[in-house]
Each structure stands twice: as structure tokens, then as C-alpha cells.
Amino acid sequence: MTEAVAGHLRQPPDQGAALAADRALLGRTSTAERVADVLRARITEGFFRPGTRLAEDMIGSSLGVSRNTLREAFRLLTHERLLVHELNRGVFVRMLTVDDVVDLYRVRKLIECAAVRGAGSSPDGAQRVAAAVAEGERAMEDRDWQRLGTANMHFHQAIAGLAGSPRVDELMQAILAELRLVFHVMADPRRFHERYLTGNREILDRIDAGDGPGAERLLAGYLDEAERQLVDAYAQRTSGEQAARH
């Protein structure tokens, strides 16, 4: 566990190849941000599961950073809603309720539908959507289910990008990060994402045809379906855990 957490961080230089591009855009990163990056990756990949307590001492000594720096990283992730802070008890990986899932999809429908409806004015944005669809189809051929899920995320990020608003992009990123906390409760992530691959292609075709309202109708339907599917699986999964907590 200690090594798994420590992993990167100690020597950013040699792993910098993949991260260098991101870093160039964001400018230099502080230690707290790098710590947050490591923890965020561990959380989104499911290594730290929802409900897990992140003790200052353990994480701090594993990563070799001081408490102050670590707490700053905690604050960043708390602001992203990936962690929750309980007074004098520490920070925990966020556990979403069913209400959270419903609200997340409510916001997604609001944002994504509005973005796709007003599309057509931006060939640049449509191209990013097409790239995400192609990425998903390649992942499908390679039977790489994790990449399939990532591609699906990119698709919806690209859909939101059609709004042409930095703040909407940022919001969408936060929404998807939160949803990743839920995706881990799905028994079979492959089937979940697989089902929407053809749907994404259909939506893209409508966008390319300049049929914004048509694309919106399809998207709304798929989002409703995904929400239902997710709420079902999630309610089942958590009913047992919640009973075991008291």
C-alpha cells in the first residue's frame, strides 16, 4: 500500500514524458498539486474506494511530504468533491448517495443537451467529438475496456465543449470526476460503456448533419437510460454496505 501510493512523486523528472505536455499548459505545479494528482489517480482508478479514510500520517510518510503540504492537497481534492472532510476525524473518499447520482445526471442533461442543441456553428468542436468516438471504437476493437470507458468520458467532455465555454468545460470535468466514484460500483463496467458506443456514433452523425435537436433527443434518451441503469446497480450495491456501517 505504501509503495503503491508513493509510486511517482519522488522523481517527477523521468516520468515527466507523459505529463510534460500537461505541465507546459498549466505552468509549474506545486508539490500539493502533484500530491493531489497522485491521490486523484488512486481514487478514480478505485485503489482508494469510497468511504476509505486517508490518514495524514500514513499518506504523508508514504509520499514524503509534510502535513501542511498534504493538507493543502486534501483541500484541493475536497474542493473537487472527491474527498469529504469530517471535523477532527480526517478526510474520507467521498461516498455518493443515490440523490447525488440523480443530481449529477440532472446537470449533465442540462449542460450536454444545451451544448449539443446549439452545435453546428463549430466544426472544430465537432471534430473533437468525432475523435472521441473513433477512440472508443479503437478501444472496442482492442478489447481494452478501461480505455473504452475513458473514451466515453472524452466523448461527453467533447459534447460539453460544443458550448465553447471554459467554465462549462471545467464544470463538466468536475461532474465526470464525481461520476467516476460511482462507476466503480458497477459490476461489469465493460457492458455499461459498450452499450453507448453505437449511441455516440449516432449522435455524432446527427451533429455532422447539422441536426442539433435530433442529436439532443438521442443524447437525452441515452443519459436517461444510463442514469436508470446506474441508480439500480448503485442502490443494490450500497444497500448492503450501509446496513453494515452501523
Added chain:
Amino acid sequence: MTEAVAGHLRQPPDQGAALAADRALLGRTSTAERVADVLRARITEGFFRPGTRLAEDMIGSSLGVSRNTLREAFRLLTHERLLVHELNRGVFVRMLTVDDVVDLYRVRKLIECAAVRGAGSSPDGAQRVAAAVAEGERAMEDRDWQRLGTANMHFHQAIAGLAGSPRVDELMQAILAELRLVFHVMADPRRFHERYLTGNREILDRIDAGDGPGAERLLAGYLDEAERQLVDAYAQRTSGEQAARH
């Protein structure tokens, strides 16, 4: 405070002494949080104007807190997007660009229009909108322009509340907080808010009549108008300041 607003491009007389008076108010919550409260109030009321650098020694010695604690407060306000951190230069009161204003209104139109379109199902939400309209009309009668501005904020917060989503509420709150940084550059805030008072009433009437699309059309029109007005005034005001910065 009033002197600082009335004061022109010169440094206000004694910001340190003014802050020292706030020291008595520092009561029982966390020191960093209390410092953040004081600074937040000073920023939103326009005492610290956008672009002002918050010098560490001045603020720290005025409030009697250590640099480390002050930094903690700065972090809190940076997370709220009221301050910006410039690398190794310090913290500044956020200065929005014209692009920011445009993007803020882009998001507002997306959110508020979608929320008002799907209204009608919530008599509870409509009631909050009505309360905000009434609040504005009372402020108008009392010729209390500050309260008029606040009521206008509440109106749009209530409009967003029609979506029935906690995350949309929070987003709207952040959007309006950012916009407050812009409102201070308006030469005549009274006239700016006054113009939309009757508009708010019109929108409310449409909502009560169950005419979501009609309310949306009105709202979109008013938001476009406000954006244009604000961008004009803002571009004028900042062109001079930006020239004076170098």
C-alpha cells in the same frame, strides 16, 4: 470604505488602520477562516478593488496573524475565485477580462434559460422567485440601491433554483460571486439594476402563467442586454487602468 470607493486612482489613505478595526470582530472560528471572512467582505463591498495586490506584511500586521495563517486564508479565497495567485508575485484581487464577462453570461444563459424553461412543476420554486421580485420592489421604493442589487442577485439565484439541483444552485452562486467583481466597475449601479426590475416582474408573470418558453425568451433577451451593457462599461473602465499598469 466610502472614501476608498470615492477615491480615484490613488492609494486609499490607510487601509491598515481600517483593517485593524476588524480585529475586534475576530471571534471564535478558525483564524484563517475569520481572516478570509474579513477579506471576503472587503472585496465584495469594493474596498479592495479588482487588481489590488494584497501585501502579506500589511494585511498580516494589521490583523495580527502570522504569514502562514494569512496564506491559509488566501488559499480559501483563491478557491472561491476571488483572489488569484501569480507565481512568486503574490495574491491579487481577481480582475475579470471581457472574455470572462462574456463567458459568465454564456453560462448564465445556458443555466437560467434551461431552468426557467422546465419550470411550472415546482410552485415552491416559483414562490422563491416571487419573493425576490417583491424584495427588489421594496428596495426600489426605499431607494436602497445596494439592496436592489442584492435582490436582483436573489432573483437570478431563484431562477436557477427552478432546476431543483443542488449543484446548479452552487454553480449559480459561484457565477454571481464572480460577477460581483464586475459590478463594481459600473459607474452607476443603480441604473443598471433598476432597468431589470420590471423585467423580473414580467418573467415571474410568465412563470406563474405556466408559460416556460415565454419566460425563457424574455430572460434571454434581458441577459443579452445586460451583457452588452456590462461589456461596454467594463471595456471603457479597464482600458484606462490597463494602460496605467505599465
Added chain:
DNA sequence: GCATATTTGTCCGTATGTATA
């Protein structure tokens, strides 16, 4: 219920690197 150790909350001083005058 009580006394314990552990963990977190808060705040400080300092050392080092960096940007600006």
C-alpha cells in the same frame, strides 16, 4: 464510566529558491 494513546486542528519559525527593483 474512565484514563489512555492516537489523530487531527491550529499556528509558528525557518530554510531555500525565485522573481523584481
Added chain:
DNA sequence: CTATACATACGGACAAATATG
């Protein structure tokens, strides 16, 4: 080039709350 001011990060001290036996 030097001096100043600041950001960053660290380690530690002490209080307060929680968990444990």
C-alpha cells in the same frame, strides 16, 4: 550584481477531539 520580498515546503509545538483498552 546585489538586495529585497515573497512563495514554497518543512518540521515542530501545543490544544482539542477522537478512538481505544
